[in-house]
Amino acid sequence: MNYKKYWRKTSLKQKDIGNLFLNEISKSSPKNFLEIGIFQGVTARNICELLYKIHKDNFRYIGIDIFNYDEKSKHEVIPNVNFKNPLKQFYYRYIKRENPYSLTSVRKLLKKFEQNIEIIKGDSNKILPNIDLSNVDYVFLDGGHSYETVKNDLNNCKIVINNNGIVLCDDYNLSYAPGVKKAIDEFSSNKQYEIKILFERFARIKKK
Ligand SMILES: C[S@@+](CC[C@H](N)C(=O)[O-])C[C@H]1O[C@@H](n2cnc3c(N)ncnc32)[C@H](O)[C@@H]1O
Secondary structure, rough: OOOOOOOOOOOOOOOOHHHHHHHHHHOOOOOOOEOOOOOOOOHHHHHHHHHHHHHHHEEEEEEEEEOOOOOHHOOOOOOOOOOOHHHHHHHHHHHOOOOOHHHHHHHHHHHHOOOOOEEEEEEEEHHHHHHHOOOEEEEOOOOOOOOOHHHHHHOOOOHHOOOHHHHHHHOOOOOOHHHHHHHHHHHHHHOEEEEEOOOOOOOEEEEO
């Protein structure tokens, strides 16, 4: 399946990385997917399309995002929400009159799958401890990029790995967010876990 961009911004923008990502996910055919850090929903939509192709209506997607860049989230790395392409900027601002980095807009993009999805607006540090992850078999961890947040997210997702699921972390080697690598390395020093770096970018963590 080809990764599509839906005329939005995504962190999987480099050539072929989206396809490699979808290919990696399809290898384990997850049924209950969690994405931490949805941004404009492009990866969310691609994942839903992929899971629909594999399981028809028999899948769940849960996504979490703060959908807000304010003082409280200053320590996180938030992608630039402005489009480089002035046409896109114009289209969203004056024609669609919609902020693509918002709960409402992402819900619209995922409307086709509304029976299968749950989109939660909030800080993963606070949300994750209160949601049941016992059925989740795949996590794409791409939310807050500070050391503390990645550490908390990983600890909160331990149950997924212990139940033989996978946590795929983005931006393992991002020079301007060194806390990501630090938190992942610390977490995966647990001898029961296996960590593999994929495409010089993702850290895949699973049980040995
Ligand atoms: C790199 S972007 C995610 C990109 C998206 N996964 C994609 O493939 O296009 C990171 C996202 O994490 C969100 N975020 C940052 N800190 C967060 C936190 N503590 N809890 C939840 N979401 C957070 C930001 O709002 C941003 O949308």
